[in-house]
């Protein structure tokens with residue numbers, strides 16, 4: 001049985017459609033007994049601090065809230081460990097009764113079909129990833145941030161809000177984390193207290209636990225977008241104007257090397273993914289990531305993922321190893337999910353040696369900053385290379401740098417498209433083709449801004465033209481009204 005209490009000590013039995021009470025010796029009754037025993041009237045028994053009252057979550061999904069609430073109440077009453085030895089059917093029968101009871105308590109009427117669905121959902125929660133399940137299923141949530149058992153934030157429409165979801169305690173949270181990472185053959189414990197993993201649906205997971213996380217386990221989930229955001233969508237939601245999208249499509253198609261720069265969570269991977277759609281079907285693409293997130297649509301794609309060290313601290317395969325290996329796989333293009341260290345050197349070399357049209361992302365605040373970061377990363381490769389040599393390698397490898405930002409209103413926007421035009425002395429020359437013109441903030445806190453052409457016609461226009469890709473000059477005309485600059 002799933003709740004502690006004397007087996008069979010049923011003060012009364014209740015029936016439910018299709019399942020005679022007699023066939024369920026451990027069913028609802030002990031739960032009802034326990035109701036009185038543990039939490040008194042459940043509606044008046046918040047078992048742990050609830051950080052955010054419902055009123056503070058005006059945009060919350062009612063169904064999600066109800067599921068979260070029922071799930072919390074169930075957690076207060078049931079013995080989670082016992083769940084593991086029961087079948088879904090057994091648990092389902094028990095839960096059906098207790099849910100009906102709880103709905104009555106909170107005065108929430110549901111028809112039979114709705115109740116059945118709710119029980120199914122709650123089962124998923126209990127047998128799946130616990131309190132995370134309703135959040136994972138809610139498509140409007142893009143990120144889940146669990147800061148120890150009782151504090152769970154989400155991101156919705158670019159804004160962070162606190163939810164009512166919580167875990168029974170930190171051990172429960174740790175169990176869920178372990179369930180996630182062990183499913184991927186990874187582990188997390190005191191000796192190896194942080195891990196990157198993925199959910200079966202592709203969502204990216206990071207977990208860090210004590211002693212590194214001071215207050216308890218911390219779990220961050222970047223949810224996998226079921227329908228990936230493509231270029232058209234980026235234009236329609238105002239992330240960039242069509243003129244810019246058209247330029248980027250041509251840049252990718254015409255095999256220019258692109259560096260996508262941005263802060264954490266600014267939309268770099270999303271942009272990389274969207275841009276990759278312009279790569280031709282006949283090209284051989286190798287993607288390299290720490291945690292595979294990219295969803296390239298082409299058929300000829302090879303996905304490589306790094307591997308952390310094993311228990312003995314051996315066997316690590318890092319991005320640099322994979323970039324080097326990819327060069328022996330006859331790639332036409334290499335797409336590196338994120339450039340963070342010594343692999344920068346190998347990636348730039350690949351870009352300089354025939355793998356045109358390769359792309360990567362980098363954490364930086366401006367295109368200029370992105371180039372300096374690259375230079376630092378070349379230094380991390382352990383090779384003795386002068387700053388001038390490093391810069392000239394960058395200048396010949398990268399042709400386009402785009403900058404992404406998550407603005408104060410939560411919107412993610414492209415805020416610069418710049419072109420690397422060469423070197424002057426020891427300086428890499430960078431010129432902006434599209435520049436973000438910020439005008440202010442409206443009464444609702446929305447940023448009023450527009451991405452505008454600077455008037456400079458990019459040098460790559462000629463390069464692309466010579467390869468049959470013609471960008472109309474009006475795209476770069478600052479006096480022409482921009483189509484969909486939100």
Ligand SMILES: Nc1ncnc2c1ncn2[C@@H]1O[C@H](COP(=O)(O)OP(=O)(O)OP(=O)(O)O)[C@@H](O)[C@H]1O
Pocket residue numbers: 142143222223225229234237239262263264265266267268269270271411412413
């Ligand atoms: N233009 C956009 N508008 C709305 N949401 C977006 C946009 N771009 C990305 N997102 C969403 O924002 C979240 C972060 O995006 P993404 O993973 O691409 O960021 P990132 O810069 O790669 O983050 P990290 O630095 O953590 O790797 C995702 O949930 C994604 O679906």
Ligand SMILES: [Mg+2]
Pocket residue numbers: 268269270338
């Ligand atoms: Mg990313």
